[in-house]
Amino acid sequence: MGVSGWFRFKGRSLFSWAFTFQRLTGVVLLIYLLAHLTYLSTLLDKTGATYESMIAITVSRQFLVFDILLVLCGVFHGVNGFRIILHEFGIAYEYRKPLLAIFTVIAVVVWLYASYIMYSLTGG
Amino acid sequence: MVRFKIRRYDGKKSYWQSFEVPARRGMTVLEALYYIKENYDSSLAFRASCRMGICGSCAMKINDKPRLACETQVLTLGNTVKVEPLDNFKVIKDLITEFDGFFEKHKAVKPYLIRKDDNYAEPKELLQSPEELNEYYVFTLCIKCGACYSVCPAAATLDECLGPAAMTAAYRFCADSRDEGQKERYEIASSSNGVWRCHLAMECSEVCPKNVEPAKAVQLLRRKTAFSILKSLLRW
Amino acid sequence: MESTKSVMEPVAWIFQMLTGLVMILLVTLHFYVTHMTSHEALKYAEVASRVAQPEFKALYAALLLVVSFHAFNGLRAILLDTTAGMRKKGAVSALTMLAFLLAFIYGLYLLFSI
Ligand code: HEM
Ligand code: HEM
Ligand code: SF4
Ligand code: FES
Numbered sequence: 275m276g277v278s279g280w281f282r283f284k285g286r287s288l289f290s291w292a293f294t295f296q297r298l299t300g301v302v303l304l305i306y307l308l309a310h311l312t313y314l315s316t317l318l319d320k321t322g323a324t325y326e327s328m329i330a331i332t333v334s335r336q337f338l339v340f341d342i343l344l345v346l347c348g349v350f351h352g353v354n355g356f357r358i359i360l361h362e363f364g365i366a367y368e369y370r371k372p373l374l375a376i377f378t379v380i381a382v383v384v385w386l387y388a389s390y391i392m393y394s395l396t397g398g
Numbered sequence: 399m400v401r402f403k404i405r406r407y408d409g410k411k412s413y414w415q416s417f418e419v420p421a422r423r424g425m426t427v428l429e430a431l432y433y434i435k436e437n438y439d440s441s442l443a444f445r446a447s448c449r450m451g452i453c454g455s456c457a458m459k460i461n462d463k464p465r466l467a468c469e470t471q472v473l474t475l476g477n478t479v480k481v482e483p484l485d486n487f488k489v490i491k492d493l494i495t496e497f498d499g500f501f502e503k504h505k506a507v508k509p510y511l512i513r514k515d516d517n518y519a520e521p522k523e524l525l526q527s528p529e530e531l532n533e534y535y536v537f538t539l540c541i542k543c544g545a546c547y548s549v550c551p552a553a554a555t556l557d558e559c560l561g562p563a564a565m566t567a568a569y570r571f572c573a574d575s576r577d578e579g580q581k582e583r584y585e586i587a588s589s590s591n592g593v594w595r596c597h598l599a600m601e602c603s604e605v606c607p608k609n610v611e612p613a614k615a616v617q618l619l620r621r622k623t624a625f626s627i628l629k630s631l632l633r634w
Numbered sequence: 635m636e637s638t639k640s641v642m643e644p645v646a647w648i649f650q651m652l653t654g655l656v657m658i659l660l661v662t663l664h665f666y667v668t669h670m671t672s673h674e675a676l677k678y679a680e681v682a683s684r685v686a687q688p689e690f691k692a693l694y695a696a697l698l699l700v701v702s703f704h705a706f707n708g709l710r711a712i713l714l715d716t717t718a719g720m721r722k723k724g725a726v727s728a729l730t731m732l733a734f735l736l737a738f739i740y741g742l743y744l745l746f747s748i
Pocket of ligand 4: 446450453454457466467468
């Protein structure tokens with residue numbers, strides 16, 4: 275069937291969306307971790323010039339949209355991951371539906387707050 | 399008249415076919431399928447037996463959701479009813495899917511009481527309190543319809559994955575106070591095709607027609623399996 | 635083979651959960667330090683002086699360990715969810731764990747040579 279089986283939403287509940295997003299954001303964060311380690315290699319230049327020219331790009335306005343999407347991935351994965359961990363250890367299984375709704379709202383609120391901070395950083 | 403759009407498969411090609419069915423109040427999708435078979439096309443193939451939600455033969459995708467055809471009333475579904483075979487199963491013909499693998503997985507978890515003192519010549523009564531029964535009662539209600547398996551994302555990509563129903567059966571017996579086979583079953587459940595393949599998507603609990611909560615059973619089984627293995631590791 | 639399999643899986647599962655919990659704290663802290671303490675937090679001098687402090691070194695080493703394991707063990711779980719991945723179960727586990735170690739060691743090398 276292939277991995278399209280992870281992307282079937284017709285007739286499914288929100289739980290299937292949460293599963294798929296957890297997986298997608300996990301992979302995005304994995305790729306980001308590799309990119310992060312790669313660009314931190316610029317710190318090896320002790321004059322700081324390589325690092326400064328790199329960081330100037332990543333905190334620029336043009337880059338903001340990527341940063342905000344990345345933070346969305348991080349926040350969703352972390353918040354939804356916490357929900358999964360609770361259930362994995364047997365906590366609040368009976369409240370899984372309200373919990374999914376509450377945690378999704380929390381993720382959006384935290385994301386908007388973090389986006390605002392990053393926006394004001396580049397706004398400088 | 400209600401329009402039935404049925405996903406058909408004749409062994410070679412797969413196609414949609416529509417039928418008009420005069421729906422009465424209280425008529426089930428299963429009755430509608432029998433109506434089509436009797437009046438329009440006798441070659442239409444589907445599986446059913448009890449007609450009362452107890453045998454688990456008639457699970458199929460009705461308007462995109464897996465449900466029991468015999469327990470779904472046509473008039474609750476609107477003017478068009480889409481009927482398809484379950485996902486995650488190989489289709490044999492029309493709405494009939496291959497269940498051999500599904501039942502094999504069920505057998506693999508040893509879904510019966512395992513006792514050290516088995517003696518058929520002199521059977522002994524095994525007592526159990528209502529509290530002990532409640533530990534696993536809800537998980538006994540499974541009718542092996544396969545609805546949960548059809549929406550499981552792990553089963554979608556891994557053929558050998560045990561799936562929610564088999565793991566629920568494993569937990570049902572492990573949690574039974576009369577059972578002494580936990581160790582054997584934890585070993586089976588802890589194989590790579592077992593509990594570790596569940597990511598708590600929990601869609602299985604959403605679609606189960608018997609409200610068995612298979613996701614809860616898998617999660618309980620995984621916790622017990624993990625801790626039983628970790629405990630034996632630390633001692634050794 | 636039987637026994638390595640049944641030991642690897644539960645240990646990996648429980649660490650995936652525990653590292654997730656730890657990261658909620660560490661990633662939030664990391665974001666706080668790099669974005670919310672001052673507007674200069676991402677300047678080279680600031681980064682270099684932070685990383686020179688033993689507390690921060692320890693913090694980053696911990697974050698690095700936890701995140702590399704979690705990410706590559708997550709990748710391992712995804713690959714093993716497929717029939718193709720499961721057919722090469724041993725290779726999938728070995729390669730993802732190797733990648734975890736490489737990421738961790740390279741990060742440590744960075745941490746101690748900045
Ligand atoms: C911030 C705290 C985090 C928490 C609470 C968390 C939690 C989780 C949990 C509970 C899972 C298991 C889901 C499952 O069984 O399918 C998971 C999977 C995963 N995580 Fe995280 N995580 C966090 C951060 C990260 C980060 C920073 C990365 C990458 C660098 C990452 C990468 C992954 C990957 C690749 C998976 C596998 C996805 C899957 O199996 O569907 N996670 N995470
Ligand atoms: C856009 C957001 C981020 C920025 C701007 C950022 C920036 C930085 C910087 C400048 C450092 C060097 C240490 C320091 O300045 O204190 C660093 C280290 C580190 N960051 Fe991030 N980071 C971000 C997000 C993340 C995320 C989401 C993760 C988790 C996957 C992460 C994991 C790490 C790790 C493990 C280190 C230590 C690396 C080492 O010592 O080799 N960072 N980050
Ligand atoms: S757990 Fe529910 S959905 Fe799954 S086979 Fe049993 S009755 Fe059907
Ligand atoms: S025919 Fe038996 S469950 Fe529907």
